[in-house]
Amino acid sequence: MARIKDIAARAGVSVGTVDRVIHSRGSVAKEVEKKVKEAIEELGYKPNLAARSLAKRTDHRIAVVLPQHTKDEFWGNQTQGILRALDSCKNFGLRGDILSFNDQKKGELLKLTDSIFDGSYEALLIAPTVTGEATELMDRCESSGMPYVQINSFIERDGDSSLGYVGQDSYRSGQLGAKLLDFGISKGDQLGLLHMEYDVENSNHLVDKEAGFRNYLQHHGHHYTIYKRLSDIDDLKKIRYQINELLEEQPKLKGLFITTSRVHLICETLRMLNRDDIALVGFDIVKENIRALHNYKKLFLINQNPSLQGFYGVMRLFDHFLKNKSVTETMHLPLDIVTLENVSNHQYMQDRDNIALDKNEYD
Amino acid sequence: MARIKDIAARAGVSVGTVDRVIHSRGSVAKEVEKKVKEAIEELGYKPNLAARSLAKRTDHRIAVVLPQHTKDEFWGNQTQGILRALDSCKNFGLRGDILSFNDQKKGELLKLTDSIFDGSYEALLIAPTVTGEATELMDRCESSGMPYVQINSFIERDGDSSLGYVGQDSYRSGQLGAKLLDFGISKGDQLGLLHMEYDVENSNHLVDKEAGFRNYLQHHGHHYTIYKRLSDIDDLKKIRYQINELLEEQPKLKGLFITTSRVHLICETLRMLNRDDIALVGFDIVKENIRALHNYKKLFLINQNPSLQGFYGVMRLFDHFLKNKSVTETMHLPLDIVTLENVSNHQYMQDRDNIALDKNEYD
DNA sequence: TATGATATTGTGTGCGTACACACAAAAATT
DNA sequence: AATTTTTGTGTGTACGCACACAATATCATA
Numbered sequence: 053m054a055r056i057k058d059i060a061a062r063a064g065v066s067v068g069t070v071d072r073v074i075h076s077r078g079s080v081a082k083e084v085e086k087k088v089k090e091a092i093e094e095l096g097y098k099p100n101l102a103a104r105s106l107a108k109r110t111d112h113r114i115a116v117v118l119p120q121h122t123k124d125e126f127w128g129n130q131t132q133g134i135l136r137a138l139d140s141c142k143n144f145g146l147r148g149d150i151l152s153f154n155d156q157k158k159g160e161l162l163k164l165t166d167s168i169f170d171g172s173y174e175a176l177l178i179a180p181t182v183t184g185e186a187t188e189l190m191d192r193c194e195s196s197g198m199p200y201v202q203i204n205s206f207i208e209r210d211g212d213s214s215l216g217y218v219g220q221d222s223y224r225s226g227q228l229g230a231k232l233l234d235f236g237i238s239k240g241d242q243l244g245l246l247h248m249e250y251d252v253e254n255s256n257h258l259v260d261k262e263a264g265f266r267n268y269l270q271h272h273g274h275h276y277t278i279y280k281r282l283s284d285i286d287d288l289k290k291i292r293y294q295i296n297e298l299l300e301e302q303p304k305l306k307g308l309f310i311t312t313s314r315v316h317l318i319c320e321t322l323r324m325l326n327r328d329d330i331a332l333v334g335f336d337i338v339k340e341n342i343r344a345l346h347n348y349k350k351l352f353l354i355n356q357n358p359s360l361q362g363f364y365g366v367m368r369l370f371d372h373f374l375k376n377k378s379v380t381e382t383m384h385l386p387l388d389i390v391t392l393e394n395v396s397n398h399q400y401m402q403d404r405d406n407i408a409l410d411k412n413e414y415d
Numbered sequence: 416m417a418r419i420k421d422i423a424a425r426a427g428v429s430v431g432t433v434d435r436v437i438h439s440r441g442s443v444a445k446e447v448e449k450k451v452k453e454a455i456e457e458l459g460y461k462p463n464l465a466a467r468s469l470a471k472r473t474d475h476r477i478a479v480v481l482p483q484h485t486k487d488e489f490w491g492n493q494t495q496g497i498l499r500a501l502d503s504c505k506n507f508g509l510r511g512d513i514l515s516f517n518d519q520k521k522g523e524l525l526k527l528t529d530s531i532f533d534g535s536y537e538a539l540l541i542a543p544t545v546t547g548e549a550t551e552l553m554d555r556c557e558s559s560g561m562p563y564v565q566i567n568s569f570i571e572r573d574g575d576s577s578l579g580y581v582g583q584d585s586y587r588s589g590q591l592g593a594k595l596l597d598f599g600i601s602k603g604d605q606l607g608l609l610h611m612e613y614d615v616e617n618s619n620h621l622v623d624k625e626a627g628f629r630n631y632l633q634h635h636g637h638h639y640t641i642y643k644r645l646s647d648i649d650d651l652k653k654i655r656y657q658i659n660e661l662l663e664e665q666p667k668l669k670g671l672f673i674t675t676s677r678v679h680l681i682c683e684t685l686r687m688l689n690r691d692d693i694a695l696v697g698f699d700i701v702k703e704n705i706r707a708l709h710n711y712k713k714l715f716l717i718n719q720n721p722s723l724q725g726f727y728g729v730m731r732l733f734d735h736f737l738k739n740k741s742v743t744e745t746m747h748l749p750l751d752i753v754t755l756e757n758v759s760n761h762q763y764m765q766d767r768d769n770i771a772l773d774k775n776e777y778d
Numbered sequence: 779t780a781t782g783a784t785a786t787t788g789t790g791t792g793c794g795t796a797c798a799c800a801c802a803a804a805a806a807t808t
Numbered sequence: 809a810a811t812t813t814t815t816g817t818g819t820g821t822a823c824g825c826a827c828a829c830a831a832t833a834t835c836a837t838a
Binding site: 053100101102103105106142143144221224225227228231232235236238268331350384385386387388389391392393394396397398 | 416463464465466468469505506507584587588590591594595598599601631694713747748749750751752754755756757759760761
């Protein structure tokens with residue numbers, strides 16, 4: 053393994069010069085720089101990350117901005133992945149704080165602005181679920197030259213500070229849901245899509261899911277599909293009432309695509325109505341949905357790998373700071389189809405994205 | 416972050432003594448050892464891996480034993496994952512060589528014995544597809560105290576040197592295939608299982624897949640299922656002949672579970688026979704199967720995450736050597752259901768298990 | 779030619795750990 | 809009592825790199 057010292061010898065200069073070339077610190081004569089770069093090339097030099105992070109005196113601190121978790125699920129999978137990645141990076145000079153905000157209230161995200169930009173952070177990892185406010189934050193990043201990575205939701209923008217997006221491909225998840233339901237029903241049966249969220253228009257991912265769903269069905273001869281929003285999405289009785297109405301109107305309905313993790317409520321409802329012949333596709337491996345998998349045979353969950361989103365999001369910043377490598381491409385994580393038969397493996401993976409990250413001998 | 420030096424100060428000893436305690440090198444008075452351990456506890460000391468691997472003069476070398484790849488797919492996904500993991504570990508003192516063997520011929524695996532045990536390797540990562548010979552190798556590991564990790568196939572054994580298994584859960588994949596097919600057919604339709612491999616009995620994973628498949632169907636009222644082995648699995652004409660025969664015998668057959676990656680041959684056959692109404696479930700994201708996804712609508716692939724198997728297998732050895740942490744539990748990777756709609760994400764992931772492992776600035 | 783300014787290059791130190799070695803004190807042996 | 813041996817402990821160096829600083833070369837100007 054070639055070291056800086058070897059490069060220096062090869063190029064006939066000192067390690068200091070090589071260092072300046074590697075880090076573009078300037079003050080190097082052009083022909084010398086060329087010689088050094090050739091030496092680097094010829095010897096196939098790759099910096100030793102262990103040594104590099106050891107030699108760096110200062111940590112890189114990043115602010116992680118996430119929506120608050122609901123009480124009953126305090127450690128969201130997203131957070132888990134982030135914490136694990138941070139844990140594995142801490143020996144290599146990357147540290148992060150999680151700043152959470154209430155995404156149901158306006159203005160809560162922007163309240164974090166001061167903390168984020170008070171000088172203690174070098175980068176931002178953000179789940180921009182609240183489009184407007186998140187955009188403001190990212191603009192501020194641009195103007196102050198602070199790199200940022202988006203996870204979970206994506207707001208298209210092209211600034212120099214952007215380090216891209218790591219997250220799900222909602223459009224494809226819509227297609228996937230359509231394919232599954234299409235596969236599971238018989239000729240002549242009808243399909244439907246159900247939004248269970250308050251503010252659908254302002255949630256990019258819901259809009260995209262619907263678009264993907266429509267796209268698939270249009271290309272596969274389903275022209276009479278039902279698209280609906282539940283007005284009340286928490287109260288089981290009201291849900292039952294609405295669903296019952298829907299089923300009476302649409303006797304041929306045999307498959308429903310629920311665009312959020314609330315699908316377990318529909319499982320419960322349909323079981324009460326004795327209509328568990330209806331195939332369901334919903335989202336996310338959460339407690340209630342896992343339970344639903346046990347009770348409801350025709351249920352598939354699409355898992356968006358939340359913990360990997362967090363994990364790779366952090367890793368992108370790791371690459372940026374520790375490897376001098378800035379990835380900006382979109383990284384779409386796999387969409388997993390989860391059933392009772394494979395849910396255990398997925399749970400396991402969510403617990404431990406990387407065994408290398410596990411607590412070590414002195415934990 | 417507490418360092419060894421801090422522990423030493425706290426315990427009133429020198430760093431050398433702390434080092435001896437941490438690594439159980441002996442020559443430490445009992446009461447001193449206790450004091451040091453307390454200090455470690457109180458300060459929450461965690462070794463700095465960067466410094467550790469930098470200070471270690473010697474690399475840990477591991478032998479990776481894999482079946483040869485076929486010509487047209489030289490870099491198996493398995494190998495990819497392993498190479499990536501090795502690449503990311505090389506700065507941290509873990510190196511490995513891949514030793515491959517022809518698993519179609521008897522005795523080929525054992526020919527590697529001398530190379531493995533010639534003293535250049537400290538550990539073994541093995542895909543024990545050939546049960547008998549692999550067992551012999553692992554026994555040798557036990558008697559020489561060399562740790563080993565199994566990937567891909569699992570041979571149950573309990574020796575002190577075993578670092579467990581990282582791989583698929585074949586039984587569950589059989590259940591999963593059954594569930595999918597069951598979901599996709601109508602009442603009264605028939606299902607079947609097709610082995611496309613020469614030596615089914617000696618392939619644990621095929622036996623397990625069949626068992627899982629049977630299990631699911633038995634519990635869901637399918638009592639007339641067809642189980643079959645193709646005698647010729649390479650020649651398309653002969654396959655067509657056999658399949659044609661099968662379909663004539665079983666007019667109600669509407670779904671087939673293919674236990675190997677050769678499912679694309681069945682797709683082709685069924686298309687020629689104009690019978691693409693038959694739902695198919697097969698294994699693995701290989702070129703031919705990806706193509707098949709485009710041509711054959713009712714096809715699902717089960718992905719066993721081969722590259723993650725390799726990745727985590729190596730990481731286990733990383734933990735063992737660099738973190739003094741030995742995991743021995745079985746790690747079953749997620750079984751992904753892959754369709755045309757989500758295959759791109761999976762391909763992407765196979766290309767880059769971890770962006771942290773990507774080639775860096777001087778590649 | 780001397781002087782200073784600037785551009786370029788070299789040197790030294792420390793990051794946290796592992797490990798070889800030196801050394802002192804205590805114990806065992808003569 | 810003198811010696812060897814054992815046991816316990818501390819010290820110093822190196823790993824590869826980043827960075828501060830020292831040193832030297834180059835050049836324009838007086």
